[in-house]
Amino acid sequence: MSSYEARFQVWRGDVGGGGLEDFKVEVNDGEVVLDIIHRLQATQAPDLAVRWNCKAGKCGSCSAEINGRPRLMCMTRMSVFGRDETITVTPLRTFPVIRDLVTDVGFNYRKAREIPSFVPPPGLGPGEYRMQQEDVDRSQEFRKCIECFLCQNTCHVVRDHDENKQVFAGPRFLMRVAELDMHPLDAAQETGLDRKRTAQDDHGLGYCNITKCCTEVCPENIKITDNALIPLKERAIDRKYDPLVWLGSKISRRPPGG
């Protein structure tokens, strides 16, 4: 195969505003969009801002919107586009732009801090943890997350509704709640922390209307909606409305002797 010249439109600008800039650039066999952005940096636009690290879909740094679709630039092959197609690369829309393709993803780090952490089981020392593979499988699926924040960027609850950012943790961090809830040894319950309830009450699970858009863009193919959000919703509802479950949880959470 050979190289050819592709047409690119890359969004350039900062908080003050910006627009699409046209480029013509060489493309070689087997290259991905990130290679082309790097070539632009090296030859035409040395100050073009972009995030990347691993170039292998492992770190989740290079998220952008390519022809309007949220994707990892390092995992988007040029061969999926026609040679005469103009390829448009824009920054993630849900987060404030810093410069060019780099956005302020601080929202995600703030949300991460709001999710209560893993609670180690009392009485089990390091080296004494025993878990069966089938019991860790579910949480392991969620721990494949590379924090590319594409799902956070796509979810309509916040994509066009900045005001919801206060109350909604987004699919990635609701999934984190599910992960801890399904962790075979998490002892949150024993300390009086009901993770399912916090998902509903503190992290905005109720805003999710299971459209599955998050699942569709996940580069790790995690079944965010089916395996994390829906089970969390079902169980949250169980807790809230099933009087028996409600009573049971009250009893088991009563502190010893209290």
Next chain:
Amino acid sequence: MTVVERQEWDVVVVGAGGAGLRAAIEARERGARTAVICKSLFGKAHTVMAEGGIAAAMGNANPHDNWQVHFRDTMRGGKFLNQWRMAELHAREAPDRVWELETWGALFDRTKDGRISQRNFGGHEYPRLAHVGDRTGLELIRTLQQKVVALQQEDEKETGEYESRLKVFQECTVTRVLKERDRVSGVFAYERETGRFFVLEAPAVVIATGGIGKSFKVTSNSWEYTGDGHALALLAGAPLLNMEFVQFHPTGMVWPPSVKGILVTESVRGDGGVLRNSEDERFMFDYIPDVFKEKYAQSEEEADRWYDDPDNNRRPPELLPRDEVARAINAEVKAGRGSPHGGVFLDVSTRMPAEVIRRRLPSMYHQFKELADVDITAEPMEVGPTCHYVMGGIAVDSDTAAARGATGLYAAGEVAGGMHGSNRLGGNSLSDLLVFGRRAGLHAAEYATGLAERPLVDDIQVDTAAAEALRPFSAEGPAPGEDGEEQSHPPENPYTLHQELQQTMNDLVGIIRREPEMQQALKKLAELRVRARRAGVEGHRQFNPGWHLALDLRNMLLVSECVARAALERTESRGGHTREDYPTMDRAWRRINLLCRLTDPTGGLAATDPVRGQITLGRETTEPIRPDLLALFEKEELVKYLAEEELYE
């Protein structure tokens, strides 16, 4: 004078990979107010890319395993050049560090009886690598990241502020360690987003910046690996140890060109993958070196039986230490028995059912499918050596991780030297990060909190650092102190300089080394050094990658010179250092450490002088290995490595 914001901390950790985060957690838990600085977003450091696993002699898969066996394997892998006390501490403490991760929420793959599963890897006698599929680094860094968050939540409960005792400054780059006389006083950094400068004042600084691979063209390393920590230490007066030892991982992708160098994890071989040449031979059987003859299978049949019955068979030669396998692949390709794109074949498709491959090696499956259109369950991969890891690094005290030459400076992780000797075993890095990250954090905190009076940050150093960082913006105009001749040249493109540097190191100081080529490399480096002083950038200071690269060049040039000078000096072949003109290991060299120091710490003349260069080499004889550790080996084995007089000492 520049006005630069200043903050005061007890401990500053430069780097948020496994080593940096583990150090920060420890320092904070010991009561030190701790700041972490990293170039990328929090959670994206290089550690995230580690695939195969973390080595720790927990004995879950084979009860015969223990720290002594792990120690032996590590010393053999490093060809006995390891700082043996580090190798000992590492082998002893690694299991505790892995178990501790579980108490912070990590979920490793399990054995049938519910313990942490362990897999085979090159150079490890027993299955020893705790893992999560082939994304172990992600699990490690996420667990540490989440532990940091857990501590911040505790602090928020107590003080009302998440960042009161432990703060991460993400997307910030340190360009200088500041000192008052011989004591560390803080760091100078810029924020990528705004280009703003700031100073963190602290009596203790832990360097945990990872490696140097971005000085080579074909590498598994990311843009972060510009050797910053190595250079920061040199510039702060701390020597680097054994920089000639650079690990070329035998299996990087070779096709298509844009992914050349991206890693193919060793687990592929650990789990049964085999190497073949274009004549369909499992060529590794021809490359078992004498020192390893007794430990590796001599026939394919025996090698294949080993996977199920490791007690009665010897391991396949595909699992030799990395330096051996990388050299073998190199030799096969040279002899004309390579694959179409200049590598060899690595095959799992004929060795395991497709669904097992997809389960055990999910990201490899994904990586080849997405990036190379290769279905590894149906056809072999093409692989070749790629620059992967640097064994050399900041010279440290084994127990405390304190750097030499600068009080208050500590180093841990890939940036620290010694632990791995001349060659690192797979899986021994992740464990190294945790063991020595913790130790560095502990000792940095103790030192910082125990000081009666703190060293002061010197304004002149801050101004100088600011001027140095701004230099690329005035590359066209007359810069103060430059002679007229230099000004008449146009500014240099930092990307071009970087590419030339990578090509130079790759071609002239790469996997097989020759004296004239290294001489030539040193000349080329001197030329690049002069040109790099004119590296210019366009645009402004806000998130400007061209500027960042222009600043990184200083570090890459310093570190590359260290590698080239040390490689030229060591006239033998050992581990990650192979000399065509001195092809064998020389026992007399085993006790010799090569130390690199800055020739002219004032940054004056030497910086541009091509002949002298910036680095002065020194030799040091290592401390004899402690007798009880030596006693772990058979005499017959020791005679292969140790000089006569060492054996009878």
